[in-house]
Structure formats: structure tokens, C-alpha cells
Amino acid sequence: MPDSPVVSDTALTGGCLCGGVRFELTEPPLTAGYCHCTRCQRRTGTAASAQARIDGRTLRLLRGEELLKAWRHPEGGHEKLFCGECGAHLFSRDPEDHAQMSVRMGAFDGDPIIRPSWRSFVAYAAPWEPIPDDGLQRFSEAKPRPQPA
Numbered sequence: 001m002p003d004s005p006v007v008s009d010t011a012l013t014g015g016c017l018c019g020g021v022r023f024e025l026t027e028p029p030l031t032a033g034y035c036h037c038t039r040c041q042r043r044t045g046t047a048a049s050a051q052a053r054i055d056g057r058t059l060r061l062l063r064g065e066e067l068l069k070a071w072r073h074p075e076g077g078h079e080k081l082f083c084g085e086c087g088a089h090l091f092s093r094d095p096e097d098h099a100q101m102s103v104r105m106g107a108f109d110g111d112p113i114i115r116p117s118w119r120s121f122v123a124y125a126a127p128w129e130p131i132p133d134d135g136l137q138r139f140s141e142a143k144p145r146p147q148p149a
């Protein structure tokens with residue numbers, strides 16, 4: 001039997017659908033939540049997008065940098081990074097501050113441990129899927145960013 005690859009207990013790994021892009025986080029995500037904005041609805045084809053906020057400096061691309069494409073909205077907002085080969089959405093990033101990033105939770109291989117604890121842009125929630133009464137913190141617009149210490 002071949003030796004199984006050594007996987008660090010703390011490394012959070014993930015990738016895109018075709019496997020061309022692979023990444024790992026050196027630190028756990030900071031927080032996680034659902035975004036109900038209309039851009040996320042269009043981007044994902046679903047009612048909301050689950051994403052984990054990370055410090056972008058803890059993200060290591062293991063392979064596939066050449067496949068990563070970024071969509072930049074002309075009116076601003078975060079860049080949306082996805083695999084140009086399979087179309088899987090992976091990250092969002094503040095174009096002015098790459099430390100401000102999110103990972104799409106569906107991109108993680110295993111259990112990222114963190115759980116969504118808030119819902120943002122609920123004012124724009126899809127009419128066809130009522131927001132569940134799950135007690136998560138709700139923001140009608142963006143979730144305010146924690147002020148830097």
C-alpha cells in the first residue's frame with residue numbers, strides 16, 4: 001500500500017471543481033456568514049452564498065494560479081475569483097486590501113469547523129426562498145467590518 005500523504009491536522013485545504021486550483025489556509029477562518037446580495041445570487045445560481053472571512057495573508061495557493069480569474073464589478077465591491085477552467089467560485093477579495101478576503105465555503109475539502117453566524121444583504125433576499133428562522137445575526141446591507149485595532 002502506498003504511504004498516505006502527510007496532512008497537517010490544522011491545514012484547511014480546498015479547491016475548485018476540476019481540481020486545477022488548490023489552496024490551503026495556514027490559519028482558521030475569522031468568521032463566516034451567508035450573503036444574500038443579488039450579485040451572489042447571480043454568481044452562484046442560488047439564494048445565498050456561504051463564505052468564510054479570512055486574513056488573505058493566510059491563504060496559500062498550492063497550484064492553479066494561472067487558472068484563477070477575477071471578475072471586477074465596474075461599480076465596485078470585492079473581486080470575485082473563480083477557476084477559469086471549471087467556473088467554480090473560490091474567493092472574494094477587496095481590490096484595495098488583499099488581506100480582506102473570503103473563501104466560498106463549498107470550496108473546502110473537509111469541515112472548516114467554523115459555522116455561518118450571520119446573514120448579510122437580507123434586504124435583497126430571493127423571494128423564492130424565505131430566510132430561515134435560525135437566529136443568525138442579520139444585516140439588511142453589508143456586515144460592518146470590524147474596526148482595525
Ligand SMILES: [Zn+2]
Pocket residue numbers: 016017018019020021083084085086087088
Ligand atoms: Zn477548476
Ligand SMILES: [Zn+2]
Pocket residue numbers: 035036037038039040041049121
Ligand atoms: Zn453577496
